Amino acid sequence: MTVDQAPRGVTSPTGCPVSRMAAGFDPFQGSYQVDPSSSLRQARAEEPVFYSPLLDYWVVTRYEDIKQIFKNPEVFSPRITLDQITPISDEALQILGSYEFAPGPTIVNEDEPIHTQRRRLLMEPFEADNVATFEPKIRQVVNAYLDRVVKTGRADLVDDLLYEVPCIVALIFLGVPDEDIETCRHFGMQQTLFTWGRPDGEEQVRVATGMGKFWRFAGGLVEKLKADPDAKGWIPHAIEMQRRHPDLFDDNYLQNIMMSGVVAAHETTTNATGNAFRTLLENRSAWKQICADPTLVPKAVEECLRYSGSVVAWRRMAVTDTTVGGVDIPADGRLLIVTASANRDDDIFPEPDEFDIHRGNARRHLTFGIGSHTCLGATLARLEMKIFLEETSRRLPHMSLVPGQEFTYLPNTSFRGPEHVLVEWDPQQNPVPADRP
Ligand code: HEM
Structure with a gap:
């Protein structure tokens, strides 16, 4: 629906009239899909918190409001974070029932105080020292995938590199045995559409x-890992925590973190790196700077996460009557907090629509959230993005975007990354002699 066609006389649950801009808001198509932050520029300036009748959510667009929501989990509960944003059909429900699908709480959508008790026990594998041990393996996998294309002169960065590598890294990190990686990779691809998309009847x-x-x-994988005393990774760590604290972790919880861990670690990173390559290659001078000086890569990663992050919106539910940005939100009101919009708030980021890898405060972006639920995998994600950019800029500094390509994005509220990024280069000019045909 366009703004012009917005219905008249629609009111929010608090009885306030819904503006035409709010009534026309549709995150599954149009300008939000093309560029969520720019599509909400007017909202940020004029109506920073608005009710969307299409979603039955309150949409929050400014940095400080979103930060306060993240930092106040007692009032703004994460319990709806993984709910299907599109109501599920009876037929799909029946199918799920036949598989005894029963997702209970998992780390990302549970309330305090149990969330923090569990998070503390689960976080050791995410600590910087442990994540650093993955660096040689990630570099090796990235280079093995680059080997496949480097002499060809043309690649789809998403299909040829960015889709598979973060998935493999995620599964190694979780502790999935080698022989199950392929199956797990296949299943993991369904979840984004299920949770944040708008699947129609057949797709559902x-x-x-x-x-x-x-x-x-x-569930089978968790059982398999329980039976293997030598298993290593996040899930084996969680199994050990279950042994020590059986009151805090049941089998359903382990099955849940196994399943949600795949989506948390895979597409988020694939998309973030796809966005980063697109942005850097469109801003050629920034790309040239990181090629000439790889020590700039970590700053570039941060600015890419701010400018074009892969998680663009997250969700919370008000547990009591409250206000956000001066707007009354009733208890049980659901909030879509658009972090991509916060990341372009000019109260925090001067000239927010400029892409500047030297920006002093890029790291204040909200792409990983902030507060008690802030992304546990941020260190790993940053490391993966750094290695992708370092290795690709080292071996293919002369690559460029194939001109005229149209970038497409899967329609959903929260996960954003290009489905394809086509690049080309002259392989005769490859700087590493062994990479030349
Ligand atoms: C660029 C990549 C990534 C982005 C943009 C991202 C973003 C996010 C966001 C927005 C949240 C929710 C924060 C909140 O509710 O306050 C989150 C939570 C989480 N992420 Fe990530 N993530 C990324 C990569 C990863 C990776 C690689 C892993 C695992 C290896 C991971 C594991 C988690 C976990 C376990 C949580 C739940 C933390 C909690 O609720 O206490 N993420 N992430």
């Missing part, structure tokens, strides 16, 4: 079947 059935199978598979 297909996706529900995939989710049901994945649920069973995840």
